[in-house]
Amino acid sequence: MGKVTATAERTIDAPVETVRALVADYAEVRPKILTDAYRDYEVTEGGKGAGTVARWKLQATSKRVRDVAATVTEPEPGTLVETDANSSMVTTWTVREAGTRSLVRIETTWQGAGGIGGFFEKTFAPGGLKRIYDGVLANLDAQARQSA
Numbered sequence: 001m002g003k004v005t006a007t008a009e010r011t012i013d014a015p016v017e018t019v020r021a022l023v024a025d026y027a028e029v030r031p032k033i034l035t036d037a038y039r040d041y042e043v044t045e046g047g048k049g050a051g052t053v054a055r056w057k058l059q060a061t062s063k064r065v066r067d068v069a070a071t072v073t074e075p076e077p078g079t080l081v082e083t084d085a086n087s088s089m090v091t092t093w094t095v096r097e098a099g100t101r102s103l104v105r106i107e108t109t110w111q112g113a114g115g116i117g118g119f120f121e122k123t124f125a126p127g128g129l130k131r132i133y134d135g136v137l138a139n140l141d142a143q144a145r146q147s148a
Helices: 016-024 029-033 115-147
Strands: 003-012 038-045 053-059 065-076 079-084 090-098 101-111
Touching (some): 016 029, 016 090, 016 101, 029 038, 029 115
Antiparallel strands (some): 003 101, 038 053, 053 065, 079 090, 090 101
């Protein structure tokens, strides 16, 4: 079993504090920016930043659905970490200042399968997840423009 990592990032033309607030809003904003790859999204505790607990199904491929139960922590301002109680998956959202704009990065890591299945997972899963995240970041960009 090896560590698998998927990453996507985008520069958003909005101040860092605006984008951080949007990313941290799991109750109102998150459902608006998720793509069709996400189903049955619900917040079960909290709703804003650290302490939030949310559930969803992530349809990574036609055959692969992951049932996620994430608890959110904020180890430092601008960084939200979603730790899945059902797997080794950890997703980190980082929002950094980029002049008058914001750089948003989503990185997910997990312990991959072993053997030939693990080889294919490590080879193809990061690209598939990056495509999903690219859509989420495009939706976040549109949401930031509406909030401006």
